[in-house]
Amino acid sequence: MRKKKNGFRRPVIVKQSKQQQHQPSVDPITGKKIPKSFVFSRGKLPGSLKQLQMDLRKLMLPYTALSLKEKKRNNLKDFLNVAGPMGVTHFLILSKTASAPYLRVATTPQGPTLTFKIHEYSLAADIARSQLRPRCPKDLFKNSALIVLSGFVSGDPPLQLTTNMFQNIFPTIDVKTVKLPSCQRILLLNYNKDTKLIDFRHYSIRLQPVGVTRRIRKLVQSHQVPDLRNLQDVSDFVTKAGYGSESEADEEAATVTLSSDIGRMNRASTKSAVKLQEIGPRMTLQLVRVEKGLCSGEVLFSEFGEADGKGKGKGKSDDEMKYEEDSEGGEDEEEQDGEHPEDSEDDEELD
Structure with missing residues (x-):
């Protein structure tokens, strides 16, 4: 019989630069709350997806934690405990199943959560190597990117929710007072209604x-x-x-x-x-699930099957079942253990 001691849960560590420490929480011109984000992963990621995570953090600058330190045993509650005092409004969560990687975009603290299947992706380094003259000025990430959405149909509820989610991830701008030198990056999301795929592109x-x-x-x-x-x-x-x-x-x-x-x-x-000029990362996404809560709750939309209103879907494919096992089962295990991997040496073997 194997018995685990109740170890100390390591907190989420967030290192901020001096500029980030003095960032305002409310835009002085528009008077609206400035959205901030955490980009992290759930489960084990291969090296390429870890680099994609860093590329997404750079994309979300300056209102994100570039040096966010996460541990395997940190669960969503740990991130929420840190997010509240820091004014973090959105989570971008990468995960990987046996069949495909996923990106979840969630509003804190109560949702909703949008899950996208990543069909293809290219890292920022890959984009730079493919160009004759890569361009990355030192002040490129000093200001937030502008968001442009194309092809999203307003009458489709899941797409409308996707539109609202991405529009609220980045600070709003006032076209009459915005300073042109601050507009140095643009994030383009183009929806193809025939393939149901979203082209995710990041340009300077x-x-x-x-x-x-x-x-x-x-x-x-x-x-x-x-x-x-x-x-x-x-x-x-x-x-x-x-x-x-x-x-x-x-x-x-x-x-x-x-x-x-x-x-x-x-x-x-x-x-x-x-x-x-494209600077990456580049992704091809498919919206596969919309949940009412923060990575939980009633399923409002599911590409894999009809939702039954209790967080589970009918007629799911094997891919969906595997996704739920990885995303939900891992959370339950962490809640029960409450331990950090480095504390495993304190485990005892009992006969």
Whole structure:
């Protein structure tokens, strides 16, 4: 007979930078509460999904815990106990079954919870390696990303709930007072009604002045003296064509007129081209379940079968049953044990 002692449950550790410690809880302009998030996992994850978890934390910056330290024996109550005093409003929870990884997005402290099956994903590092000139400025994650939703039908309750969930994860902006330099990232969610899949894409936003050659842009931005040894005149440097198409940024559909200065090249009342460059992570998601509570409660929607209103679904597939075993069974075990894995050496073998 194996007997376990009641060990001490290690708390969830959250390390915050000085900037995060002084973050306001209410937006001074809109007067609305600023949403904050925890991104963590339930169960054991392979290395690639652990990196996806870190990529999601960076995506949710600055209003998330980038250095959240979690233990295997920490359950949802542990995270809720820390989330309350810190003003955390949403959980993003990664998990893995034998068939597929899942992402749960939940509103604290009482739900609802949306469960997405991750069909495909690419890490931010994979996206960067596929690009000729990866772009990641040092201040890219200083401000929250903008959220853009496409293809979500307002009349479909599950999709409407998905729309509301993602809109509330990020701070709202006032288009009249927002500072353009703070808009550096965008999160795009595109729903395909035929496949029922959601394309999850994360981009950086950059501006290029219209009518200015690439050589001049590089000269102004780099602050370096150009190499003119092989040129007869300075005008040769200005007029010589650069690499790539110099007219790609001059398309009317991609240009905007700025209301304020942004950097050295993009000046107020001038036209600039808006360029999006993917920075990752990238995911293909499918909404498979909606629960009324926080990872529990009445099932409002299930892609696997008809819900019976008691948190269980009828006609579930093997994949759904396995998901419930991993997500719910692990929580029950942790509630009963109340121990940290490092305390296992104190277990005693009794005859």
